[in-house]
Amino acid sequence: MKSYLLLFFALTSTIILAQDTQYISKDIAINNYINGTLLTPKTIQKPNLAIIIGGSGPTDKDGNQNFLKTNNLKKLAISLSNNQIATFRYDKRIVKQIRERSVDNTIIFDDFVTDATSVIDYFIKTNTFNKIYVIGHDQGSLIGMLASKDKANGFISLAGSGKSIDSVITEEVAKTAPQFSQDTQRIFEILKTGKTTTDYPVALSSIFNIETQRFIMNWMQYNPTSILSTLNIPSLILHGSKDLQVSKSEAESLKNASNKAQLKIIENMNHVLVTIEGGDLENSKSYNESHRPLANGLIDAIITFIKE
Template identity: 25%
Template structure:
């Protein structure tokens, strides 16, 4: 009889312990990886765990986790599309664990508290009153179902018909300020240029903020038609010089601009590339991925595997131009599974069927297929207007040693080309220590003042 009582007591105690852990896991948990805050909202409804994750300095949107597994005081959360895994243990009201994304990982402690946004210091962000005219504008792209694109035009005071620059953002959905990590690079750049007597048009990408349309299925060629629509709009105005319209493109924007110029040579007076690709996407992404992995501490056989895996996937994409996206997706699953079977155990464990499926879908989309195969030299060689091409020496996303020579070769017949590699700057043109993405949000500087002055003085010396 005593044995039965003790056994029953043990079961009750175990159930109470599990209920307690369930209650303690519920709620909002905040932590940080490499200085970047992350928030997890964890819930338990009828015994089923769910969670969603937010990176508040990058986006206000929560992303649902694919799965949440709780075993006593242990919790594991997976987000397949980004190859994210968090595994931790509840100890003294904190979850002590490891955050893994792709091949990189690091310790992350989650505390049960609401995320409190601490407005970072951004000393370069301009504040009113402004010594120039600001106008909200809308223009239409007839090549994209007449979608309306919304933006801001800034016009210098006391300058009649100034030169005007159109700002073209980097990859991914960006607003008119190209806002990321609480920085607003295009706002800072537009403010500087307008104070220097140069008008600026910046706009929300299609499908972002106040602009119509969608990013889904769109490639760099599609985004080029948005820039053409911006040019047509400026040419319709009487308060800017239609013969002095230029393009300033950051990252992918530096790839898009030459596409536009090649088909509109008489309508574009100058081109400034800020970390624009000078070689095809294959040669941009592979070195970028390797450098990113090294920043995460991935070395040896694990690094070799990741490089070989990406290389195999990229080559398959490039060689499959005639395949539908669905067929290519299936082919990429086969390629990945074959490579993963030969991977080191530490890498093999990360590439589950769910991760392989999600990555294959992501890499078979239209944008990636176009980017990997497109060689910017084709259109760069057609650019005859003045060109300023700048890269930071610490840029790991568009590595200057690989991309600037591409500009130099493709523009060899252009008589007005300035190519600069500026020491100590990262992909966002901030003064940095390593150039890693982990520094972007931690740095107070938005854009190096030397770079701003170089751009404005270069334009003003010609126009």
């Protein structure tokens, strides 16, 4: 009898959750590279749409990688769609290639910008939505800035860097392995000339592997503050006070780059958008704890910005 009762309550809970859902979910293939999920509110005929772009690495539409499971982008999409804002989130093209075992080692940063632009263009052509906003997390912030120009109605940066990637890497090496600072600077000087090199310390091979150098070479030409300054649309810079990867000063640099930008610091939010009450150990562990809810104040800040 007990097992039947457990099954009954499980089924009942599922039905209740389904009834509480305020959106319709639809999988969409934008093109041969991009697949994603559109969540559309049930109660609005022509809602605003938020296109969500994930961070660096093989990040899927939910915000996850092999060793990073937070579901933060999925939670973000569902929360917004339950508040009458349509959302579209998608797998980065590298995710699809990994699944199909056909990884293209010639991918460069601009390919991700092309993908984001294709997504925006797709939804502009449908004429289904009132306004289109772009939300970029981490690396997706810079991608979103570049794709939004002359296309989107607004832009939101989540934990986005205010520095070019060569500056970020150079500073990180100086902090964690200062003995390799000169080599790092030397290699970046070579990459700036458009050339690759095999002359790098083994300790830096995870950064400067010959297969990734052209990607970095392409990526480092973009300075986020310079790009944001050219956007003639309202922008919201959201940053967590417990972000271990991107400093508050970088968020402030982004805000200062544009007179159309607002800055909001979310207290105790970390880089993967959850609340951290403790120290660095809890912060690091949270990168693989999908049960954590999004940080308090994050969703409200985005909703307020979009509905203004």
